[in-house]
Amino acid sequence: xxxxxxxxxxxxxxxxxxxxxxxxxxxxxxxxxxxxxxxxxxxxxxxxxxxxxxxxxxxxxxxxxxxxxxxxxxxxxxxxxxxxxxxxxxxxxxxxxxxxxxxxxxxxxxxxxxxxxxxxxxxxxxxxxxxxxxxxxxxxxxxxxxxxxxxxxxxxxxxxxxxxxxxxxxxxxxxxxxxxxxxxxxxxxxxxxxxxxxxxxxxxxxxxxxxxxxxxxxxxxxxxxxxxxxxxxxxxxxxxxxxxxxxxxxxxxxxxxxxxxxxxxxxxxxxxxxxxxxxxxxxxxxxxxxxxxxxxxxxx
Amino acid sequence: xxxxxxxxxxxxxxxxxxxxxxxxxxxxxxxxxxxxxxxxxxxxxxxxxxxxxxxxxxxxxxxxxxxxxxxxxxxxxxxxxxxxxxxxxxxxxxxxxxxxxxxxxxxxxxxxxxxxxxxxxxxxxxxxxxxxxxxxxxxxxxxxxxxxxxxxxxxxxxxxxxxxxxxxxxxxxxxxxxxxxxxxxxxxxxxxxxxxxxxxxxxxxxxxxxxxxxxxxxxxxxxxxxxxxxxxxxxxxxxxxxxxxxxxxxxxxxxxxxxxxxxxxxxxxxxxxxxxxxxxxxxxxxxxxxxxxxxxxxxx
Amino acid sequence: xxxxxxxxxxxxxxxxxxxxxxxxxxxxxxxxxxxxxxxxxxxxxxxxxxxxxxxxxxxxxxxxxxxxxxxxxxxxxxxxxxxxxxxxxxxxxxxxxxxxxxxxxxxxxxxxxxxxxxxxxxxxxxxxxxxxxxxxxxxxxxxxxxxxxxxxxxxxxxxxxxxxxxxxxxxxxxxxxxxxxxxxxxxxxxxxxxxxxxxxxxxxxxxxxxxxxxxxxxxxxxxxxxxxxxxxxxxxxxxxxxxxxxxxxxxxxxxxxxxxxxxxxxxxxxxxxxxxxxxxxxxxxxxxxxxxxxxxxxxx
Numbered sequence: 001x002x003x004x005x006x007x008x009x010x011x012x013x014x015x016x017x018x019x020x021x022x023x024x025x026x027x028x029x030x031x032x033x034x035x036x037x038x039x040x041x042x043x044x045x046x047x048x049x050x051x052x053x054x055x056x057x058x059x060x061x062x063x064x065x066x067x068x069x070x071x072x073x074x075x076x077x078x079x080x081x082x083x084x085x086x087x088x089x090x091x092x093x094x095x096x097x098x099x100x101x102x103x104x105x106x107x108x109x110x111x112x113x114x115x116x117x118x119x120x121x122x123x124x125x126x127x128x129x130x131x132x133x134x135x136x137x138x139x140x141x142x143x144x145x146x147x148x149x150x151x152x153x154x155x156x157x158x159x160x161x162x163x164x165x166x167x168x169x170x171x172x173x174x175x176x177x178x179x180x181x182x183x184x185x186x187x188x189x190x191x192x193x194x195x196x197x198x199x200x201x202x203x204x205x206x207x208x209x210x211x212x213x214x215x216x217x218x219x220x221x222x223x224x225x226x227x228x229x230x231x232x233x234x235x236x237x238x239x240x241x242x243x244x245x246x247x248x249x250x251x252x253x254x255x256x257x258x259x260x261x262x263x264x265x266x267x268x269x270x271x272x273x274x275x276x277x278x279x280x281x282x283x284x285x286x287x288x289x290x291x292x293x294x295x296x297x298x299x300x
Numbered sequence: 301x302x303x304x305x306x307x308x309x310x311x312x313x314x315x316x317x318x319x320x321x322x323x324x325x326x327x328x329x330x331x332x333x334x335x336x337x338x339x340x341x342x343x344x345x346x347x348x349x350x351x352x353x354x355x356x357x358x359x360x361x362x363x364x365x366x367x368x369x370x371x372x373x374x375x376x377x378x379x380x381x382x383x384x385x386x387x388x389x390x391x392x393x394x395x396x397x398x399x400x401x402x403x404x405x406x407x408x409x410x411x412x413x414x415x416x417x418x419x420x421x422x423x424x425x426x427x428x429x430x431x432x433x434x435x436x437x438x439x440x441x442x443x444x445x446x447x448x449x450x451x452x453x454x455x456x457x458x459x460x461x462x463x464x465x466x467x468x469x470x471x472x473x474x475x476x477x478x479x480x481x482x483x484x485x486x487x488x489x490x491x492x493x494x495x496x497x498x499x500x501x502x503x504x505x506x507x508x509x510x511x512x513x514x515x516x517x518x519x520x521x522x523x524x525x526x527x528x529x530x531x532x533x534x535x536x537x538x539x540x541x542x543x544x545x546x547x548x549x550x551x552x553x554x555x556x557x558x559x560x561x562x563x564x565x566x567x568x569x570x571x572x573x574x575x576x577x578x579x580x581x582x583x584x585x586x587x588x589x590x591x592x593x594x595x596x597x598x599x600x
Numbered sequence: 601x602x603x604x605x606x607x608x609x610x611x612x613x614x615x616x617x618x619x620x621x622x623x624x625x626x627x628x629x630x631x632x633x634x635x636x637x638x639x640x641x642x643x644x645x646x647x648x649x650x651x652x653x654x655x656x657x658x659x660x661x662x663x664x665x666x667x668x669x670x671x672x673x674x675x676x677x678x679x680x681x682x683x684x685x686x687x688x689x690x691x692x693x694x695x696x697x698x699x700x701x702x703x704x705x706x707x708x709x710x711x712x713x714x715x716x717x718x719x720x721x722x723x724x725x726x727x728x729x730x731x732x733x734x735x736x737x738x739x740x741x742x743x744x745x746x747x748x749x750x751x752x753x754x755x756x757x758x759x760x761x762x763x764x765x766x767x768x769x770x771x772x773x774x775x776x777x778x779x780x781x782x783x784x785x786x787x788x789x790x791x792x793x794x795x796x797x798x799x800x801x802x803x804x805x806x807x808x809x810x811x812x813x814x815x816x817x818x819x820x821x822x823x824x825x826x827x828x829x830x831x832x833x834x835x836x837x838x839x840x841x842x843x844x845x846x847x848x849x850x851x852x853x854x855x856x857x858x859x860x861x862x863x864x865x866x867x868x869x870x871x872x873x874x875x876x877x878x879x880x881x882x883x884x885x886x887x888x889x890x891x892x893x894x895x896x897x898x899x900x
Contacts, residue, residue: 033339039633
């Protein structure tokens with residue numbers, strides 16, 4: 001079993017992951033190791049920077065009793081010598097029971113899965129997908145809202161290049177949700193994703209500033225590099241910032257999410273608000289990844 | 301419990317660490333794993349280069365049966381995306397039972413401790429403090445001299461920017477010692493540290509060349525970058541070099557210490573002298589860090 | 601015991617390694633951990649990039665129940681501060697039961713062994729030697745051919761700078777083999793190695809293009825940087841490429857090997873040919889390194 005994309009994940013599969021995540025949560029909270037993956041090895045191939053994804057996979061593997069091999073930095077690997085991804089995968093599959101890969105190219109994880117006999121988990125491929133992030137986001141919403149059906153969800157910021165919102169939109173679309181997509185015109189959700197969602201019968205509304213009355217307000221980082229000049233960036237990005245001022249207008253039950261790292265999308269003054277859930281969301285990466293690792297390696 | 305600075309450490313606390321280090325020493329020497337921290341995870345966040353501190357913390361954690369997650373290089377982490385230290389810490393505390401942090405900014409470890417619910421250990425913060433180094437230095441002196449009271453200790457080299465000598469000076473100042481601070485005028489011990497020490501009743505003498513008759517001669521590296529021109533550097537640095545020539549004048553019972561890495565402060569010809577203790581000092585990093593890890597994570 | 605070079609390895613020692621590798625192979629295939637090195641620590645000091653060597657040593661150590669500490673990148677270690685290799689080794693030997701070192705300088709592993717009280721394994725030193733690669737190559741040949749005596753072996757490509765072929769040539773020379781060395785004139789096998797081989801009574805033939813009728817055809821990468829201009833490189837390198845066209849002329853029983861990473865020396869169309877053995881060869885790195893680790897640390 002590979003974890004490549006949420007696009008073709010069934011509602012049943014997602015619910016199964018969430019249920020298993022719930023069983024892992026007490027272990028992750030207690031930080032007390034179990035033996036479920038004792039003797040198993042996870043390879044982590046990070047061709048791009050990561051803190052959260054890499055460290056939470058390492059922590060998850062440790063908590064399940066397994067070990068990790070891998071690299072952080074393609075400059076320290078044979079990739080520097082010109083090795084293809086297919087070759088790297090065919091070599092590394094001999095060393096591990098499963099592989100997590102993060103790569104700048106869209107489709108890299110799917111390509112890896114084609115060449116690997118061990119399970120591949122996509123840790124982010126370019127602007128395409130980040131399915132384990134989406135599953136931990138789903139778990140966070142379920143924990144906080146008690147349900148996944150019947151919710152109005154606003155995804156805000158860079159919806160064009162943001163792989164976390166692509167994955168989350170598809171995952172949520174297996175449930176009865178309605179979307180508000182809030183982004184600058186130049187960073188709108190890709191047309192084919194919107195078309196996919198609509199053809200699943202999902203309501204999608206697209207707007208140019210954040211909508212503060214949803215059940216879920218999911219903010220993402222707008223990267224400076226996406227804009228031709230800094231003034232244009234500042235003018236645009238300021239409409240997607242949540243600070244103590246905009247907080248006043250936020251819905252009483254609107255939970256605030258962010259995949260982190262944030263730069264200035266959410267000001268530190270928001271952190272102690274009861275609706276701010278981005279740090280607990282980050283923590284749920286551990287039980288969610290424990291569940292996924294156990295599913296692909298121990299067949300639970 | 302956090303380990304941030306030796307400045308406010310009590311004599312009792314230091315003696316407690318040294319006693320526990322003594323119990324760890326046979327395990328470190330035998331390199332035989334015990335179960336004391338089995339199932340625990342240490343996060344190592346190194347924002348600056350390290351061999352000794354990082355590897356000895358890893359080895360210490362392994363010997364106690366625990367595991368390590370972390371990064372070596374901020375370029376491979378979300379720090380590259382502009383994440384604040386406070387956010388990194390709030391995320392990583394969810395993944396580990398304790399965090400070791402090395403950071404170029406003074407005060408970084410204290411800041412981390414403010415945001416973390418798990419213990420923070422300072423692995424070096426800019427020119428400020430390196431408390432675990434000081435504790436292993438103390439252990440080395442105790443082992444070699446049999447006591448910490450009544451010693452004359454010379455700290456030599458770069459006393460201005462050297463965090464190891466700052467930490468060691470404060471740690472020793474809880475005991476009955478007298479100091480000789482030997483440094484170029486431009487690299488003298490900061491005035492406020494000297495004032496702190498004197499107000500503790502400690503005798504401090506400041507000189508411009510190394511004093512070879514102390515009980516302890518602690519040398520440190522003088523960095524080229526601190527000097528406007530290379531000739532000035534060479535002229536100044538040469539007064540703080542221990543070679544086979546200066547060795548002849550060294551006190552019969554003067555132990556030679558260095559936090560390592562050394563560049564040319566101690567010539568290789570000194571290595572086999574019976575008074576040279578810098579390699580055993582480096583080894584004591586393992587039992588000292590084992591003791592500290594067990595104290596913060598297993599509450600021994 | 602150190603593993604520095606195949607030059608002085610006896611036939612008995614090599615046969616012993618291969619026998620132990622055979623016992624490790626089922627464990628490596630099943631990817632099921634045993635306790636042979638439980639509680640032991642391997643230090644991996646990689647001063648140069650590596651995927652295969654580093655990850656397979658990590659995987660081998662994990663499978664034997666041990667743990668790994670180390671660095672991938674000298675920029676994140678004290679080497680950046682100017683520390684000598686001798687000092688790094690004297691420090692790291694205190695942290696581990698054995699050390700694997702990869703270093704750009706020829707003779708680095710031998711130097712390390714001089715300063716270390718724990719076993720040193722050479723993971724590649726400049727253009728000199730890569731003995732653990734040679735031993736896994738030997739194991740691959742033995743597995744595929746059922747014997748090591750009586751074989752005709754072609755080593756092709758960059759024989760001047762290629763440490764894998766230097767090590768393999770010496771290892772094979774302890775058996776009854778004959779060599780074809782196929783390389784551009786500027787990249788011929790060093791004269792002193794050829795002299796050593798001939799004085800062992802080994803037949804050596806040197807040619808300028810690949811010989812496709814041997815029992816073993818061992819290809820290596822020719823690096824662009826070795827040639828003054830790109831056209832010269834392209835003209836020369838093309839004679840050492842195995843593609844679907846040259847495959848037609850390949851001997852029915854000629855096994856194709858490559859230490860990997862490959863760039864374009866073997867075209868992907870060759871991968872599914874039954875004579876292509878480079879991926880299984882890469883996998884044998886795990887049991888071979890398990891055997892070596894167990895030999896140096898558990899004295900099996």
